[in-house]
Amino acid sequence: MFRVLIVDDDKNTRRLLKAVLEKENYTVVTAQNGEEALDALDKEHVDIILLDIMMPKMDGYEFTSLIREQGVEIPILMLTAKHLPADKHMGFISGADDYMTKPVDEMEMLLRIKALLRRSGALSERKLTVGSAELDFDSFTVTDTATGESQTLPQKEFLLLYKLLSCPGKIFTRIQLMDEIWGADSETGWETVTVHIGRLRKRFEGWDSFAIESVRGLGYRAVKK
Secondary structure (H helix, E strand, C coil): CCEEEEECCCHHHHHHHHHHHHHCCCEEEEECCHHHHHHHHHHCCCCEEEECCCCCCCCHHHHHHHHHHCCCCCCEEEEECCCCHHHHHHHHHHCCCEEEECCCCHHHHHHHHHHHHHHHCHHHHHEEEECCEEEECCCCEEEECCCCCEEECCHHHHHHHHHHHHCCCCCEEHHHHHHHHHCCCCCCCCHHHHHHHHHHHHHCCCCCCEEEEEECCCEEEEEEC
């Protein structure tokens, strides 16, 4: 699953973009300015950045120039009210990959994001292979290429399994999984993670590629067989 960093000093804009992206199954990290965005990059893996220009402390131009000088090649889509040709020129000169003026057309933005991810090679991550198990993010299907058996999962179950199998052996707490799959603002209790893990175990109990283990007092991890 792809992680998007939204950098914008306007709270309502961040909230709107976050809602649009999460509806399309992106994981979203937010920052209010360039300085916060730099901190986020130190702590999080990010596949693409949606960046405002006019921000306090460190604006979008300065942020882009700085990370490009450091060799960071994460795709950057500037979303800004600055619409003059000179503004766009400065955006591309600083190192942006694409540029849209506000208010943005949501569908066009999503298409541009997908195009940038494709160019960066990140779209190859839409499929994940663990042993003979192949997970297809676009169809929510899991296929055993050895037997031909295939299952289409409900969205949350697929995202949970995809997350665990993306990092075999890594332990995820229930709270981590809850925040990432259901969202930090979800009113659903963490117990729902346990329920979904139980369903996944039942679905794939006869498969030879992987298993989901409980780590007492910590959470869950997927292991390759």
